[in-house]
Amino acid sequence: MMVFQACLDGLLYSGLYIMLGLGFFLTFSVLRRVDLSFGTVIMVSIYLASMAVSPSRFNILALLLSCLTAIIIGFFVGSICFGLVRGDPRNSMAATLGVWMALEELIIQLPGHGRGQFVENFLSNQGLNWIPSLRFDHTIIFFLAITTAFGLYLFLRYTKIGLAIRTLAFDPDTAALMGISRKIIVIIATSIAAAIGALAGYLFAMTQHGIDAHFGMWVTIKGLVILFISGATSIFGIIFAALILGIGERLLTELFGTTFRELIGMTLMCLIIAFIMGNNKKYRI
Amino acid sequence: MEHSIAMICIYALLALSFMIVLRVGEVSFGQQAFFAFGAYSSAIATAMFEVSLPIAFAIAIIIGFFVAWMVSYLVLRLYGVNFSLFMLVFAEITRDLFSQWTWQLNGSNGLVGPEGSMGFARIDFFARAGLSGEWQLFILCSITVSIFIFVNWLLQNEWGLRVVATSVDRELAELRGINTKYVRRTAFILAGGCASISGALFAHYVTFIYPSNFGLMTGVHALAYTLIGGTGHVLGSLAGTVFDVWLLEWLRFAGPYRMVIFGSVIVIALIIAPSGIVSNRAVRRDIKLWGS
DSSP: OHHHHHHHHHHHHHHHHHHHHHHHHHHHHHHOSOOTTHHHHHHHHHHHHHHHHTTTTOHHHHHHHHHHHHHHHHHHHHIIIIIISOSSHHHHHHHHHHHHHHHHHHHHTSTTTTTOBOOOOOSOOSBOSSSTTSBHHHHHHHHHHHHHHHHHHHHHHHSHHHHHHHHHHHOHHHHHHTTOOHHHHHHHHHHHHHHHHHHHHHHHHHHTTOBOTTHHHHHHHHHHHHHHHHTTSOHHHHHHHHHHHHHHHHHHHHHHHHHHHHHHHHHHHHHHHHHTOOSSOOOOO | OHHHHHHHHHHHHHHHHHHHHHHTTOOOSOTHHHHHHHHHHHHIIIIISOOOHHHHHHHHHHHHHHHHHHHHHHHTTOOHHHHHHHHHHHHHHHHHHHHHOBOOEEETTEEESOBGGGOBOOOOHHHHTTOOHHHHHHHHHHHHHHHHHHHHHHHHSHHHHHHHHHHHOHHHHHHTTOOHHHHHHHHHHHHHHHHHHHHHHHHHHHSOBOGGGGSHHHHHHHHHHHHHHOSSSHHHHHHHHHHHHHHHHHGGGGGGGHHHHHHHHHHHHHHHOTTOSSOHHHHHHHHHHHHO
16 A cells, blocks of 8 residues: 555656656757756746746746746757857856856845745645545646657657657758758757746646745756656657656655665666666667 | 865866766766765774874775776766766765765764764864964875876876777777777776865865765866866866866855856856867967977
């Protein structure tokens, strides 16, 4: 029973991890660069949107606004770190670190908001009628994540823009020869990534009744871990990695407590990376 | 000023460790783990067993080499993002281990030793030996300069060429008869040793270490120092660290907003000088001019 409950709780985290992983996956696939500011951009968007909307308590608007803000901030950050910073791809990564530091500190210095921002949960947190131990909001978030992943899969598979994104992710030279504008595709892909990330971040903040200034770091680390576990090769890989991480974390907490959860989880991850994960994978969606 | 120079010496060595890994074509997010091993091992040696400083530093280097050698058997099977992730997770495991680890002995001033997340206090070798601030700075500077000269000598020699060949095209390097596994392993072990001695200097200079000193941000900052300074020459790590530490000190006037300015300046620096403050070509040209 305890294990069953842990799995159910883990599904919430898996749902959030799926969306975060998808955001990182899209950005990484088209840019071939790690965006360390991804989580911080999401955190800032949620802060700004919930600050602007919270007096009116129109929470759906806050959710939409945070997605829009994430797209706008993400666009500017992307233009600077991936457009203006040239040369070694690692420089772009270091530039995103600079943006991370600057944005996080700006949020900490916001008058009255450095310690955290309240985000109201507009979904019911009661258990379902047929499975009382499964919360309604957790279920909605998980299904939303699966729907988002499936929607993204269909978009990438059956639309022209999706084909362009896949081509660019597979081989930038081929994409250029096919007349695909890298600039436009990168903007589209990173905008979708920012919107999905902000959706995940807002939903998580909602279930936790708020976020603090270190939320961005959490998002970035979790997103990176999912991206790397999945091998960054397919959407289904992301879903699989997110399920393993989300449910695995909850199970380890139940079995070993919070003290040894991280230690055991990370050791297992190290061994998985070293012995199972293949190398030299071609990035494709 | 003295404090800034000491911090530059410590973090320049950590940045150098990141630079060595970058030179073999990998990005490590986890050199701070060796930094932690060096800090704890040397602190245990001087504070708990009261051995002399050179022996404690030698222990730190040996521990750094040994841990890097052990880890290399797992991590050197990996390349690219898998390598980076492994190192990130390894560093977090190390930090977590030190957060759980308690081992204290009765010393002359009461209990001393690592105390889990409360850290390790009273690493007071410098104070017990009666070394003044200038002497401490001299020790830090001389160790840092010696290691920089040694690593530069290694990189300018045949081993350095093999490192570059391995980084540029591993398969081609193997076709030319270079044992790339050996090159990657030796570079990784050397990087571990540099980070470890840096940790030993850090522990003895600040006299109090916490597991949180060895978190991801420490590693990412040191990596940024290297990239800002440039990876073409060992002086890049030093220049990047000097630039960043000096900038942080100088920005004190900005009060709480200094990290905002600092982050922005990092981005601007990378836009203006993408190959870093110090490029290999520039250093060689300057040396030639100086020689003539």
